[in-house]
Amino acid sequence: MRIEIWADLVCPWAYIGKRRLERALKGWTGESAEVVWRPYRIDPTAPAVSEPIDEVMRDPFVEEALQSCGPESGADGELFQVSELAAAEGIEGEWGAVWRANTHDAHRLLVLAEEEGGPALQDAVAERLLRAHFVEGRDIADHEVLTAIAADAGSGRGGELSAGGGDRRVRELLLTGKAEGVSTSPTFVVNGMSLTGAQDPALIVDFLTEAADRRPRELPEEVERMRRAEALLALRDPLGALELLVPLLDEHGSDRAVRLLAARAYFQSAQLGRARRALEELVSDGADDAYAHLLLGRTLRRQGERELAEPHLRLAAVMDPDLA
Known part of the structure; x- marks a missing residue:
């Protein structure tokens, strides 16, 4: 123990x-x-x-x-x-x-x-x-x-x-x-x-x-790291989340969940250029991802690109009304 x-x-x-x-x-x-x-x-x-x-x-x-x-x-x-x-x-x-x-x-x-x-x-x-x-x-x-x-x-x-x-x-x-x-x-x-x-x-x-007497379920290190990065985002510590994500981005950079979590951290830490690039790639790879469209729209709007943002925001709302 x-x-x-x-x-x-x-x-x-x-x-x-x-x-x-x-x-x-x-x-x-x-x-x-x-x-x-x-x-x-x-x-x-x-x-x-x-x-x-x-x-x-x-x-x-x-x-x-x-x-x-x-x-x-x-x-x-x-x-x-x-x-x-x-x-x-x-x-x-x-x-x-x-x-x-x-x-x-x-x-x-x-x-x-x-x-x-x-x-x-x-x-x-x-x-x-x-x-x-x-x-x-x-x-x-x-x-x-x-x-x-x-x-x-x-x-x-x-x-x-x-x-x-x-x-x-x-x-x-x-x-x-x-x-x-x-x-x-x-x-x-x-x-x-x-x-x-x-x-x-x-x-x-x-x-x-x-x-x-407890026997908690052991999760793979990659899953634990993702879970902790999520927790840090909830605590408004996006830079900390990104630090925990570095090994995952190096080893599993093609994993969609890792890329989306990193994009969220970029957005929350006002690294809008990085957030935009990551989200544009995610939308290109998977056009049916409502949340990626939503976050890309919000990123573009924060960059002052309202005309580019609106189609993504509307599409996200149609795909998932809860995101409207």
Whole structure:
């Protein structure tokens, strides 16, 4: 059984949640479980160069970002609560982050560690990253710090960060999490079920017991990618949808469903020239596609080509009155 932890490494509840999951697994008597880390960003606007956290904690944008990190993570009043909980979970040392760090590269390091040594090595790197940020006061956006953390955990991939290692995988996983509805750090996902927040170990065991009984139907990777791209379009993220569609366009560029989904993303992202070309090809290949005619008409109208647009809009309405 695979347990995914969707979390940000600067979220204190991710560290506490990790400890509580470990306690839950000690009493777990079900099938063997492996834990994998997946990226989530609570503060995606954090600058590339870290800032002292005490200088930015009163920034309303930072405060808002922290609301997606478990319960009550922002104000000073919670610092003592979190530090006490951390101590109760066996996290030793003086608690308190020093840096507002951009965690994109730290997530890349976790991806590289998983590729190198599987979930066990990845979890060892995650533990050291969390401790470095919350206890040791180190800057986990700094490549030298990240490389040293990787080496300490037994990973030799830290040097690949400067060459962009793991970047595409992290960006795809962030989009996957968004498409799947992940909106809190941490979120535990097992067999399509999710549990949000750093819950009590007993509740985690109940969750694992219920999730273990599920056997969701496994879909081909291409179908999953299409489904997630559709979800991103519904969330008004057409550029994210296009990023997920790149491999499908490369490998299945003649597939009509892939081409139409890409055309929708072009239209939604105001790439009207690309949308028009894609839709004109679709209409040429299949004149009976009412939706392609509708979207082509709307694209032409947005380009100011009303005379060219009207025949497609009328034809779409005749072919499918629901599109009128």
